[in-house]
Amino acid sequence: MPASRPVVDDYLKTIYHHTEWQTDPVTPSRLASELGLAPSSVTEMVQKLASQGLVTHRPYGPVQLTDEGVRRAAGVIRRHRLVETWLVREFGYAWDEVHDEAEVLEHTISDRLLEGIAARLGHPRFDPHGDAIPDADGTVHR
Incomplete structure (x- = not known):
């Protein structure tokens, strides 16, 4: 059974946020903590995201967005x-x-x-918090 789009989008957005201002990839345990979920639930979803080509992951390793994952996450952001x-x-x-x-x-x-x-809104570049708003094509201007 495929995961609902909002659930997938929330995972992608959380992974994107983790690497938005630093380069360390997110671990499944960190992802579980940020989403407030059990590690086993996150592991299962990460496997589904990987099968959809949205993330790369190896057992006990970090989770990273693929190019398609970045594109979709930037759209949600x-x-x-x-x-x-x-x-x-x-x-x-x-x-x-x-x-x-x-x-x-x-x-x-x-x-x-x-x-x-x-x-x-005149195609703003930044939100009220000062964070960059990606363009429709996913380009981010910092």
Whole structure:
């Protein structure tokens, strides 16, 4: 049974976040800790992600995103950060109030709405926290 897209996206996003500002790959135990899951659950999901070509992993080794995994993770990060920016600019949320709302919306809004939001905001490069928003093609400008 394939994992749901939001679950896969959350794994990819967590792996991406881990290596966004440093080069050490994430270990399965660290991934389990960050996701608040049992290591056995993470191991099973990492195997599924590897079979889908989204990560590379060997037993007891680190988990790394493949090129396809990076592309997909950057897309999820883009959605999340654009939604955060939209909530701050258009709805008056404070920068520290947007994360949980964006966690929900990143999995539900359509690509069309997302691109409308990006255009409405003038295609911002950074979210309210100062983190880079990947372009639609996954390019990140730091």
